[in-house]
Every structure is written in C-alpha cells, then in structure tokens.
Amino acid sequence: MTGQPLATDVFSAISAPARRAILSRLATSEMPMQKLAESFDMSLPAVSQHLAVLKGAGLVSVRKAGRQRIYKLNAGPLEDVANWVQEYEKFWTGKMAALGDYLKENP
Amino acid sequence: MTGQPLATDVFSAISAPARRAILSRLATSEMPMQKLAESFDMSLPAVSQHLAVLKGAGLVSVRKAGRQRIYKLNAGPLEDVANWVQEYEKFWTGKMAALGDYLKENP
DNA sequence: CGAACATTTAAGTGATTGCTTAAGTATAAT
DNA sequence: ATTATACTTAAGCAATCACTTAAATGTTCG
Numbered sequence: 001m002t003g004q005p006l007a008t009d010v011f012s013a014i015s016a017p018a019r020r021a022i023l024s025r026l027a028t029s030e031m032p033m034q035k036l037a038e039s040f041d042m043s044l045p046a047v048s049q050h051l052a053v054l055k056g057a058g059l060v061s062v063r064k065a066g067r068q069r070i071y072k073l074n075a076g077p078l079e080d081v082a083n084w085v086q087e088y089e090k091f092w093t094g095k096m097a098a099l100g101d102y103l104k105e106n107p
Numbered sequence: 108m109t110g111q112p113l114a115t116d117v118f119s120a121i122s123a124p125a126r127r128a129i130l131s132r133l134a135t136s137e138m139p140m141q142k143l144a145e146s147f148d149m150s151l152p153a154v155s156q157h158l159a160v161l162k163g164a165g166l167v168s169v170r171k172a173g174r175q176r177i178y179k180l181n182a183g184p185l186e187d188v189a190n191w192v193q194e195y196e197k198f199w200t201g202k203m204a205a206l207g208d209y210l211k212e213n214p
Numbered sequence: 215c216g217a218a219c220a221t222t223t224a225a226g227t228g229a230t231t232g233c234t235t236a237a238g239t240a241t242a243a244t
Numbered sequence: 245a246t247t248a249t250a251c252t253t254a255a256g257c258a259a260t261c262a263c264t265t266a267a268a269t270g271t272t273c274g
Contacts, residue, residue, distance in 0.1 A: 009124075011121060011124075011127070012122040012123075014118060015116075015118045015121075015122035016261090016262080017116075018262080020191070023195075027194070027195065027198070032220080032221090033220070033221060033222095034219095034221085042262095042263080043263075043264065043265080044221070044222090045221085045222075045263085045264075045265085046262070046264080048221065049222090049223095064271095066272070067219060067270070067271040067272060069220075069221065069222090073195075073198065075195040075199050076198075078192055078195045078196075078198075079199050082192045082196060084127070085185050085189045085192060086189070087131075088130075088134065088180075088182040088185045089182075089185075089189060091134070091180065091182030091183075092182050092183050092186050123231085139251090140250070140252095149232095149233080150233075150234065150235080151250085151251075151252090152233085152235085152251090152252075152253085153232070153233055153234080155251070155252060156252090156253095157232085171240095173241065173242070174240065174242060174249060174251070175241095175250060176250075176251065176252090
C-alpha cells in the first residue's frame, strides 16, 4: 500500500511561502491546477505537490471536472492558527492595559 | 565571519511544535535556559538551538544575568501571523454573513 | 481506436531540519 | 588559580523538504 492523504500539521503547511501564495491565490476563487500554476514560477509537479500538502492539512479540497481538478480553498483549519495566535494577542495589544493593571495594584 | 543572528521567517519559526511549546512556556514567565529546558524531553543544546531560531524571528529576547541567560517572550512578530490569518477569517466566520450579502444583492 | 491534454506519481538531488554528543566560552564560587 | 556552572558552538547524521525531469494515469476528442 502506497498510503493515504498523509495528514499534515496546518502550521507546517502554512510555513512555506509558496503554499501561502497558493492559498492567497485560491482565496480569490477556486480554479484548476493549470490556471493556478500559471501564477507561479514553478513546475507543475511542484505546485501539485504543494497542493497535496495543503490537502493533507485540510486547507484545500479538490473536485474533478473532466480531466481537470478544481482546487478550492478550505480555510477551516486556519481557525486553529487564529486561536493559537490569539492566545498571544494580549502580549502586544495589552501592553497599555497591563501597565494600567500594574499601576493599579502597585500605586 | 561566522555571521549574525540569521533572520528567520516567523511562520517557519512557529511551524515546529517544540518551538510553539517553548513560546507557550515563556508566555507564563521569562526564565533562564536551565529552567526552560527542564520542561522538555530534549538535550540542552536542542533547546538552545530552538531558542536561536526564535531569536532570529524576533520572538524571544535574551538578557544576561551572571552566567545565566534569561529568555523572554517577545510576541510582537506574531502580529504578522494574526494579520495574515485574519485575511482568511471571513471564510469560516462569514459564511452566513456572506450568504446574507449574496441574497441581498441577488434576491 | 489513438493522439492530445490535465494532472499525478516516481525517482533523484542538493539544502535544510531537528536532533545528538563532544568541545568550547564565559562567569562564578572555592 | 582551579573547578564547577550555565550555557553556546561545532560536528555529524538520518530524515524531511522543495524542487526538478521523466514516466505513468486518467479523460476527452477526432
């Protein structure tokens, strides 16, 4: 058995700039490989492989249409990233609030 | 010249689970390597190397205190991640709103 | 059917990663 | 000064990565 989709972590899926670029492109609209690949200075297999990783992370879905494969953004898993980063948001937005709290408790 | 800090991309800095764990640990409080390393099932050099990557991404800062190095979270660069992911937020939160808008414009 | 097309899978490669152990460098304690 | 402490840097290694070209797999069209 050669094996299935091979689930990848969403964080490492988005770590490659090329893959973020692909997501960004798909955010405008779903499209077939061919058209998607036009945007990038990369061989078709390279794009296909990136897509496989994104698919493994659940970030894109594919639909067959004749001999084409239409790729579509599936942003759902990015919510994990949003939730993760939100935990740290207080460290940069809360600076003033934190100072206020400190001064309140240490007048 | 062996070279400087070597700036790393914040996205790849946070792609490694070990590094996210380190950030999480540092979010509770700043601490010296020694104490930080206790939390992990990893050699000291391994932690040190992860820290170097995080430092390269500007996610931690170091301060010398005697022979110790006190590491401190610097969440600032995570704002880039937050901003990036926010661009996609509409794709999972806005489903209903988007449908509403669509129906409004295409009654 | 056979040729053209859209895409994936395979195979190979150089670079990078995540770790390890061993050796170095600074600072502090005796 | 010597030795212990707290770390970093170096060297090495197996695994993974991001690509490439070449070959294979559907799928449509003439």
